[in-house]
Amino acid sequence: MNTAHLGLPVDVPSTALFTDRYELTMLQAALRAGTADRRTVFEVFTRRLPEGRRYGVVAGTGRVLDAVENFRFDRGVLDFLADQRIVDEATLQWLADYRFRGDIWGYPEGEVYFPGSPIMRVEGSFGEAVLLETVILSILNHDSAVAAAASRMSVAAAGRPLIEMGARRTHELSAVASARAAYVGGFSSTSDLAAGFRYKIPTVGTSAHAFTLLHDTERDAFTAQVDSLGSGTTLLVDTFDVVEAVRTAVEVAGTELGAVRIDSGDLLLLAHRVRHQLDELGAKKTKIVVTSDLDEYAIASLAAAPVDAYGVGTQLVTGSGHPTCSMVYKLVARAGSDDPAAPLRPVAKKSMGAKTSIGGRKWAARRLDEDGVAEAEVVGSGPVPEGLADRQLLVELVRGGKVVAREPLDAARDRHVAARSALPLSATQLSRGEAVIPTEYVVG
Amino acid sequence: MNTAHLGLPVDVPSTALFTDRYELTMLQAALRAGTADRRTVFEVFTRRLPEGRRYGVVAGTGRVLDAVENFRFDRGVLDFLADQRIVDEATLQWLADYRFRGDIWGYPEGEVYFPGSPIMRVEGSFGEAVLLETVILSILNHDSAVAAAASRMSVAAAGRPLIEMGARRTHELSAVASARAAYVGGFSSTSDLAAGFRYKIPTVGTSAHAFTLLHDTERDAFTAQVDSLGSGTTLLVDTFDVVEAVRTAVEVAGTELGAVRIDSGDLLLLAHRVRHQLDELGAKKTKIVVTSDLDEYAIASLAAAPVDAYGVGTQLVTGSGHPTCSMVYKLVARAGSDDPAAPLRPVAKKSMGAKTSIGGRKWAARRLDEDGVAEAEVVGSGPVPEGLADRQLLVELVRGGKVVAREPLDAARDRHVAARSALPLSATQLSRGEAVIPTEYVVG
Incomplete structure (x- = not known):
């Protein structure tokens, strides 16, 4: 065949x-x-x-x-x-x-x-x-390594949702199995569509820096995204200047803006600043999602920060230092x-x-x-x-x-x-x- | 579909x-x-x-x-x-x-x-x-990580053949891509049959400890293997006592025995001892294959040892410490x-x-x-x-x-x-x- x-x-x-x-x-x-x-x-x-x-x-x-x-x-x-x-x-x-x-x-x-x-x-x-030796070991060694990392991250996140985003960092089918193992270990959702298709894991995702850069201004990009996905969407606010982006985001989406995502910089500092700014702008329900080379230690270090969800990629799919059992x-x-x-x-x-x-x-x-x-x-x-x-x-x-x-x-x-x-x-x-x-x- | x-x-x-x-x-x-x-x-x-x-x-x-x-x-x-x-x-x-x-x-x-x-x-x-972002990155990040490790191992092996044996340590399809990337990086062959099927990479493999343990004596196991695969096969000699196993191996297969494999213990010491013993027994052409959690450093440390081929698993498919780029x-x-x-x-x-x-x-x-x-x-x-x-x-x-x-x-x-x-x-x-x-x- x-x-x-x-x-x-x-x-x-x-x-x-x-x-x-x-x-x-x-x-x-x-x-x-x-x-x-x-x-x-x-x-x-x-x-x-x-x-x-x-x-x-x-x-x-x-x-x-x-x-x-x-x-x-x-x-x-x-x-x-x-x-x-x-x-x-x-x-x-x-x-x-x-x-x-x-x-x-x-x-x-x-x-x-x-x-x-x-x-x-x-x-x-x-x-x-x-x-059956090899196929059984391949599956258990890989999936258990990812699940162990997911479990530790889940403990560190202390109830805040974790989004699996590691597909780009691992083999395309390993990615599907990783999303599955991450779900077993406590993650809530995945960016990987194949994992959604195969295992019915909830998928999430909105936009990348390329989307902002495609447009003539950040405002144009945010407007395009909100027009298409609604004000409940998540806007990526760190392409240029975060403070300006957050202001523009709330202007464009209103105070019903679903969430903002921060993907670089000092996440602890930025989360506090952005939360403060969102609150001042009246967007008190707008959530903050952080993503950027997170592992269980980085997640734990954000425990006291006003973060609503974590997106985790590389360190999850590579077992956070232990990619195999x-x-x-x-x-x-x-x-x-x-x-x-x-x-x-x-x-x-x-x-x-x-x-x-x-x-x-x-x-x-x-x-x-x-x-x-x-x-x-x-x-x-x-x-x-x-x-x-x-x-x-x-x-x-x-x-x-x-x-x-x-x-x-x-x-x-x-x-x-x-x-x-x-x-x-x-x-x-x-x-x-x-x-x-x-x-x-x-x-x- | x-x-x-x-x-x-x-x-x-x-x-x-x-x-x-x-x-x-x-x-x-x-x-x-x-x-x-x-x-x-x-x-x-x-x-x-x-x-x-x-x-x-x-x-x-x-x-x-x-x-x-x-x-x-x-x-x-x-x-x-x-x-x-x-x-x-x-x-x-x-x-x-x-x-x-x-x-x-x-x-x-x-x-x-x-x-x-x-x-x-x-x-x-x-x-x-x-x-195309994710699928391109998944493939290049994974395969390049494995090829980089393979290249370093290939340098360390200094011309001796390297056998890819890592399938059991990684996702079953990541294993196929790993065998392919290892070949690009300088490996000679793989144990993974799917990689042989898909990419025509030469496959190798003979027996595991389970085969010896299945039989009533090590001699029975060696005899069964040589009867079936010929004297050119590779006999695994570290299930019980290496010295006794090498003696039995040459008795059973004759001095035309293809190779012996050592999968545990102090490989440097054992390679020298086994070479000496094989030579004394007249099996001067019998090769020595070593396998056991090798990485580029372990391979390099065996440069002066009488080793003819290296089998590498975990450290190859996990990029020798760097499983992704x-x-x-x-x-x-x-x-x-x-x-x-x-x-x-x-x-x-x-x-x-x-x-x-x-x-x-x-x-x-x-x-x-x-x-x-x-x-x-x-x-x-x-x-x-x-x-x-x-x-x-x-x-x-x-x-x-x-x-x-x-x-x-x-x-x-x-x-x-x-x-x-x-x-x-x-x-x-x-x-x-x-x-x-x-x-x-x-x-x-």
Whole structure:
């Protein structure tokens, strides 16, 4: 299947090629060795949070479900694999019938996580589970990085709306996923139309400096915008002189002017001055939107300023210094033999240095103290201790290849607020710190 | 047009929605004001290189051309814009006929750039040019960031092959573009099958720790892999004990074993030990591939080690600390009036603080010293001085809406090597520095 005629910027016919080549070569070797059907358990987890971060945010789960459903090797893909001699004929035949028929459990989207949290668990034959490594990690590593930044910004904004404006700073489709992840992390809207189209996220946007410069005077530009978009629009007031622009804006739009946007300069100072001027002009309800290389620290520094909304771009879509998470997808258990009934047994790479992992199919639960505040992420591979059974974190996402956990994006967004609220208060400090609760391993 | 049935991870029918909403609202207001047809010139440039970087690398140009060609508002998109009341009926009608009919010039892909370099110049009516801002910036900001990191890694690798392996650390389609940009910047191959499919970049990959752990012994795993992929394959030797694994690998594959891969531990130490062991075992031609959170500094530190190839993931796809460039798309000139014959006149935002820009439609040339080494990036808006006429950097990419500058990816890759080679020697120092040549403005 060739999608070039659809005008997409990439011509990739299904999610099956969002795959590292070694997954297919491993499949081929395992098919030949007779080990591809062994039952396996793979888990997604991270060994550490980005330096200084106190919690992580699971995002992308819904996109993983889309990707798994659409992970099929159609004729175009198979031809490519054959032409390039990436796999042999027997493997091509196996791939032609491929669909994931196993089970996936995971932390629900919006949940918080910590080092060692088994964020997602994929169970199936080696052949079917090994192929999903790259696409699952791509999605979770990217989206969770953006959601974590969004969550911190959302804390800093303390209830004021946050607008996602980062599309121009990242890959055009990464931008769409970033808007989605930002929404999960607490943003209210996006400038990105594709994100509005695909995920129904509210879109916003009015004008740029180019619009003012197109016209012969700033007054002409403001008049054109108000004529077209109404007095409730947001006028950009920092193209020339802010004081003059604010005066002109109110003259043109009246005191019902929706908002003014400031995109450069000392935002703290300007917000106070502009608020004062707007009030003097009688535009007491006119809001002030600020945009200009904001991050969570800049947002926090404006907490006492008369700002009504923040637009955030670069620092959001690049994860505010941490553009990816370090999640890995590791085989943690497999059948002890080729016998389909063989029990699973834990496996793990014998560590050299930092790349430790713990074998075994794991559960996780968040233990609360007597006040209902989280005090530990408890992870184990044996029976779940009494008292934690109803605090388990993994939910069923895919059963026998069928997605069973679709939900609206707002569910993830609400879940994130609830999960974050149950963490100790220091979770939301912006300063560098350790994971806000420890991860405890219960050996089964 | 709905592409959901194609199994793509996003359902975006054309590149036209990779757009910030304000571009459409500006269009609507300009249409109503009668200013949308004014001739305009927009330029892409950056005010600064990422901190410490000595040069930038233009990448994504070919993808921009794809995006511009496919930037159409079809029925599904128009319905969305109408349903969401993003623009009015007159604007919808204008968009239905939209295709870019203007001209685009730019630095050819692979060229180096500096602060103020007019990397791309878009000329057309305001309406047609303003719409391309976001998609052009998304592509150039992302791809150039990855290519810059790739270029530095390529310098550090000093001729040894570099394998792009970062798909799992970034958005699944960002990964495809990253593999492409890495190739432009000097990488040899990628693990990402979608990049091989879409851009014909050579793909590589053999096995992961999971493959070893799937089998009852490491010997079983190596045997399975060699049986299937031949003795020329690359065996991963750090799942348990490296010394034992290397011994087993040569026993299983013979001295014709293609390569071993080391993915953890002290790579410098291990490379020497493994080389010594391989030589002692008679596997003198067996290569050593190292992978494990490499960046340009880690690669450079292995220069004296017996390493044959480097696999690089996270640090490549995240731009080695700089995941985006700060390129902007600014109106620099427009017709002085609505008269179609009105001459262009320079425009610029009146700066407050750091957001300076220089108005006027610009040319750029790289001035060489008497030894043929670059000594300045010269940018101007008047006549090109004699002596620089044949050193001009912008080439024609789109003429009257038609792409005129398609080229194979290897042309960009070769161009990058040539452009970098003509810079002063200090360009390729990895240490932090300033832009390696100054940007000089010639006032026209």
